[in-house]
Amino acid sequence: MAYAEYFGECLNNMSEAKAILFGIEWCLDKGFTNILVESDSMLIINMINGKAKTPWQIKHIIEDIHSLKVQGTFSFQHCYREVNMIADYLANMGVYTMQRSFFTKFLSLPMRVKKTYEERNRRAPNLSD
Template structure:
């Protein structure tokens, strides 16, 4: 599942850059439930979920659920990223932030 892979990638990215305080949000409630060990994930996602759980437990990262309406800026960023080559490493310009307005 793409959301699980994206969450794992994002948490590893933060860990590799030495971030101490990380709060990950997802609009996929089941992912939050699986990460918090309230339910067992499907076997196809079990390895990725366990890796996420290790990162969360070891590094003290937080994962929480947010409603889809609150996640629209992240959805827009994801959609915009499909046309990019490389990645952003600096704060976006004000014009770019206007694009994210929902």
């Protein structure tokens, strides 16, 4: 599953945290309990992992993420922006369209996302998706 969503006007840390929370909720709702969360926001990953102080503005979102962790096995890790180009494209799509878009099949993804995915896997087929 991939999605794009508009979270309104907010700081990037707020949108990163909201996106992670939404993704976790979606996975749990669909019965997935072994979840790897990758984000190019090292700060948010460090907040979730307890290695950075969480500002009050997003504390409730980080707490919601922690409360969901009891429902499965979770791993939160940082990935570099170069590996996360698809997520960046979808985030921008959400901002520009100001709506939520779901993609549950590869064929339904925007052409640019499919091309980026195929190019990345052609160059480095051992990278996790």
